Amino acid sequence: MSDQDLNERNDDQTEGGAPSGLIGASDPDSPTDPSDTYDGLHGDVVDTIVDAIEADNVQILRELVAPLHFSDAADLIERLSPEQRKTLLEATSDVLDADLFAELDETVRDEVVDIVGLDAVAEVVAELETDDAVEIVDELEDHEQQKVLDAIPAAERTLIEEGLSFEEDTAGRLMQRAVMTVPQFWSVGETIDFMREIAEQDEWETPNVFYDIVVVDPRHKPVGTIPLSTLLQHKRPVPVSDIMHERMKLIPVDMDQEEVAFLFRQRDLVSAPVVGDEGRLVGMITIDDVVDIIDEEAEEDILALGGVREDDLYSATLDTTKQRFSWLFVNLLTAILASVVIGFFQGTIEQVVALAVLMPIVASMGGNAGTQTLTVAVRALATKELTATNALRQIGKEILVGGVNGVVFAVLMGGVAWAWFASPEIGLVIAMAMIVNMIVAGLFGAIIPIALDRRGIDPAVASSVFLTTVTDVVGFLVFLGLGAVFLL
């Protein structure tokens, strides 16, 4: 790998190799203010590009798109409508950077694959780092996969095929295969010389950017890591074995990506060696991939709590509709269950219609109080802050919080109901129901996610449907039941 190639991935330099095109290559000179600060892809840039697309002005389009950083170009493509995407890609795919492919949302990437064709995809894949290449190939249909793999040089193809053999969402999929390694009997000087030497050869096994050097034994087992800054702060004769960190963290190739992310966060790592069978080094995970995972996991939790299975921003309307249907269907069943409870009290409601007017308040307050508890618990489980050690204490606390707020809101709402319907009995009934339902909300808001988590079920996905069933049923049952007792 030449110096220019080494710089290329850092994409921010003005000198160095011309960025690789998405299909083939060619790049205009794009001078920008070096002290330019960054604030994302500007809306007016997007507007200008959209105008050029609508006007089908290929020349201007190419001039506008070529200087974009690949992340911004990916954002641009995502924001366009499918028709606009097609026009843009047909006009500019040869000036776009291969790396933008890895930055695209999965749904959008599918579309782009269809537009640019499999030959172009094969060229892109051959240029990417193994982890990105594997991700893209993995998403293709089986027959497409074979076609793309066939078009890739043998050595890279082997690495990608190996990558595909690892389970999805494991360390094996996150790692890049190229690792800077040195034997344990080398010195700092030898290590630096080796890096200079290898940089001059066109070795595609060399990582583009790296932060730690892995010291390995003759059987390629890691025995230590050295941060580059440590290496640079020692004299040439110092043996690497004197400055390496022997207590590095090794990541088994089948470790779940969530665990990998937790480890990186916990230990403030920038890179970590991945080991396979018998502890042999097979790759390296770097922080940039982990940041994506952290983002992804947080997104999954946010969406799951909102009843959405996956980010469907770019999905077609029909796909989105189908995807959201299942959650709504479950919700319909629980809503019907709550209605059945109300149905038991039809006679009571006919006589005291005020109960029908007020009953949603009790259920709603329980649902909201429970959701607060649930949200804190789900988040604390995800960050491993809520564990067996403090679970009972937290449940106790939530019951207490529910009870105290229950009493406060019982007084408030009891007063309002009394005044509204000029009936102290109605005030009393809603007050009692409020206290009961908010204590129940605190209890179940904490217990449901903890119980699901113990059973290995993602608490973010399933908790809220159980919770609202409980708070609705209890809310209606207690309020109408007390109403039947005290008001008839």
Added chain:
Amino acid sequence: MSDQDLNERNDDQTEGGAPSGLIGASDPDSPTDPSDTYDGLHGDVVDTIVDAIEADNVQILRELVAPLHFSDAADLIERLSPEQRKTLLEATSDVLDADLFAELDETVRDEVVDIVGLDAVAEVVAELETDDAVEIVDELEDHEQQKVLDAIPAAERTLIEEGLSFEEDTAGRLMQRAVMTVPQFWSVGETIDFMREIAEQDEWETPNVFYDIVVVDPRHKPVGTIPLSTLLQHKRPVPVSDIMHERMKLIPVDMDQEEVAFLFRQRDLVSAPVVGDEGRLVGMITIDDVVDIIDEEAEEDILALGGVREDDLYSATLDTTKQRFSWLFVNLLTAILASVVIGFFQGTIEQVVALAVLMPIVASMGGNAGTQTLTVAVRALATKELTATNALRQIGKEILVGGVNGVVFAVLMGGVAWAWFASPEIGLVIAMAMIVNMIVAGLFGAIIPIALDRRGIDPAVASSVFLTTVTDVVGFLVFLGLGAVFLL
């Protein structure tokens, strides 16, 4: 700064300086399996430690706690009850690492400050990197702040005081002040020699670990950055100005931390220079701090959507109760508003009590469908995927999704209601109300967060209360209104 100090922050090496104690120093030899893989703080370790705390066995406690990584030790302290924390800290504070202080949750840290005392805090703060030190000092009461600052050596105190002068949640608070800089006329060789030299002096301005070198002009303005891996892959005579990235991203000292995180993610950065007035270099932000911000921002959104203002897992019961009250109070008002709507139809309900039984279903389905839309929109706004370019398209899509699912659920629920109450008219009324409310849910689920975002209000915080007000009011109004028209 000596070699040993330089290694110290990497905490995973077996050789090197003894880790600094939380108060003073002293560290037992803690041999562990070097090939140990990591999976967090084990529950049984915690249990053993809790047992030792309960038995008040200081000796065993010290032996158990001393070998823990500071992140794990922080987790341990967080999981304990306040009484357990006190016992643990009194027995072991001299074997704990200063860095654990920066890892603690804010609420727990307050408690720890009270237990260990301000003198110990001052010692800890003096050992930390500027960004961590500033964070801790900032949280202290005013009179405590002064006492701690007075106990810190002048040079470090000045840096901390400067740090405190930056706005909270800006780049200035995230950055470390120590940056590895070289003048632009130096060569690779001179740079490496300089790093070795400075490592041997006891210069506390030297960063502990770094990933990029900043090339500066005589007025200390950054003119380029060099990743260490690039530096190491070039020969000694090469001028740094030949290999530096001139198009680096400079971060203004007052940039919001959310923007900083976005930039790091978008550009896969591991570190970036921070500039102050006139573009002079003032510090460096590294990825580990940004990972914390990414986590924090995602957490804020998750909690806000659940109606919780801040992570209150470790807060006292009364604080949690107060904090959750305000959201529940707003919810009570909207629930009362919905009840007022129902109140208009008391006469109708008295005649057709089935309406009271079924009405929560319409409101609930609207609320859930709207929450799905809202969640996707809030997340897409946070990741800058939803912008002016595609906002209208998304709103249109959500209306359509709501409409299609509305029709499907109208048929389902219409049938159920017809069968249940043996009345085709009731089935028709709930079917029509369902369609209307789910279209409204799609529309407002998308529009509310977009509108709040345009007005500079965090859509995660305020969206859901507006949404459920709309879906409740519309749900009850349309269903009961249609009922009054068709069933009386």
